[in-house]
Amino acid sequence: MDFELGPAADALRVHLRGLIARHLPPDFLGGFTDDPEDLETTRRFCKMLASQGLLTPTWPDEYGGRDASVWEQTVLREEMWAHHEPRGPQYMSLNWVGPAILRFGTEEQKRYHLPKMAGGEALWCQGFSEPDAGSDLASLQTTARPDGDGWVVSGQKIWTSYAQVADWCVLAARTGPPDSRHLGISLFLVPMDRPGIEVRPIRSMLGPHHLNELFLDQVEVRRDELLGQENGGWAVMRGVLAFERVGIARYARADRLLDAVRAAVGGLEAMPPGLRARFARAMVHTRVARLVAYEVIGAQADGHGDDGAAAAARIASVTGDQEVSEVLVEAIGGAVFDSAPAAETHLQAAVEDYWRYSRSATVSAGSVDIQRMIVARSVLNGAT
Numbered sequence: 001m002d003f004e005l006g007p008a009a010d011a012l013r014v015h016l017r018g019l020i021a022r023h024l025p026p027d028f029l030g031g032f033t034d035d036p037e038d039l040e041t042t043r044r045f046c047k048m049l050a051s052q053g054l055l056t057p058t059w060p061d062e063y064g065g066r067d068a069s070v071w072e073q074t075v076l077r078e079e080m081w082a083h084h085e086p087r088g089p090q091y092m093s094l095n096w097v098g099p100a101i102l103r104f105g106t107e108e109q110k111r112y113h114l115p116k117m118a119g120g121e122a123l124w125c126q127g128f129s130e131p132d133a134g135s136d137l138a139s140l141q142t143t144a145r146p147d148g149d150g151w152v153v154s155g156q157k158i159w160t161s162y163a164q165v166a167d168w169c170v171l172a173a174r175t176g177p178p179d180s181r182h183l184g185i186s187l188f189l190v191p192m193d194r195p196g197i198e199v200r201p202i203r204s205m206l207g208p209h210h211l212n213e214l215f216l217d218q219v220e221v222r223r224d225e226l227l228g229q230e231n232g233g234w235a236v237m238r239g240v241l242a243f244e245r246v247g248i249a250r251y252a253r254a255d256r257l258l259d260a261v262r263a264a265v266g267g268l269e270a271m272p273p274g275l276r277a278r279f280a281r282a283m284v285h286t287r288v289a290r291l292v293a294y295e296v297i298g299a300q301a302d303g304h305g306d307d308g309a310a311a312a313a314r315i316a317s318v319t320g321d322q323e324v325s326e327v328l329v330e331a332i333g334g335a336v337f338d339s340a341p342a343a344e345t346h347l348q349a350a351v352e353d354y355w356r357y358s359r360s361a362t363v364s365a366g367s368v369d370i371q372r373m374i375v376a377r378s379v380l381n382g383a384t
């Protein structure tokens, strides 16, 4: 395949950078924030993108998209992540919740939820992980007990990003017997103001509060809120997690910060030889992460998405983030940590923020060890 995206993509990049320069404060550091002003900026930004048909371009026209190519969406994701994700918490609904509803939802669910997302008006969170069910998600214990024509859900979720601001949750619960593992899980589209849902913040080294525990006490869920088949949640999760894994264009921020720091310190030539070699290697790995992601996106667009390839793309981008963050800090100096969060310059603050979040990149959305196992299984299956 041809990895050059062509003049239309270049023009879109220029347009998006213009919008970012006009609509974001110069010191904006992104969606992982609990600052109400930043969250308001992300809401305004999403509505502005929506008004230009740039929030959900690839979705079908009837649900608020305009049937644009997946490559247009790729440029959009790259420019958004490179500039600290000005879509904020909404990146989740755009990357995977919307696509999941498009693929597995009923017509009624599509007509109700998708236009709200496409208009930049709905915040979603993901209620999958539990205290004893993270990597081993199939062991989740939150239970949906049949009740009338619906269910009553009780249990606990953890690490739920943005639950404190979300309007809706994609909630995974056990509808089969306790030991039914992946054969007894269902997904529900549940409003966060439903009685019985309690959100408690988790403070972490990541800084601003965006992680939460979610307590579910006898939460009533209707049959028309079931996403996909009853006990068929695993297939939905697998399908959408493959999209989530290439949904964040991590390499794009790595690339941008590598360029900015290289320029700020006077080029590769100005660096000590050891650092110069590692910096150059990090640049190459970032390029590789981009190409691996493009290969997966191309295959997914042709309907050949495969778990192993998506996991490989994720490994390249998250391990790349950690490698890049180390050389960036070394190049501009460890003082970035002394002055955080109010670092002297925007570049220092951006590097500090990037370093901090790159620590969790190998855990969130599925740990890198598990991703390696998925790649191994896919290679071994292919080899038989």
Ligand SMILES: Cc1cc2nc3c(=O)[nH]c(=O)nc-3n(C[C@H](O)[C@H](O)[C@H](O)COP(=O)(O)OP(=O)(O)OC[C@H]3O[C@@H](n4cnc5c(N)ncnc54)[C@H](O)[C@@H]3O)c2cc1C
Pocket: 125, 126, 127, 128, 129, 130, 131, 132, 133, 134, 135, 136, 158, 159, 160, 161, 162, 211, 360, 363, 364, 365, 366, 367, 368, 369, 370
């Ligand atoms: C920033 C952040 C945001 C998140 N947001 C959300 C969210 O919005 N919604 C949500 O549902 N979840 C979210 N998560 C949770 C995330 O999906 C889990 O943390 C992740 O799946 C790992 O699960 P765990 O934390 O239970 O770790 P564990 O599964 O306990 O793993 C601990 C360690 O053991 C390793 N390990 C576990 N099993 C194996 C194995 N079989 N072989 C080899 N190594 C293994 C893991 O790789 C890891 O290093 C978020 C996490 C982070 C860090």
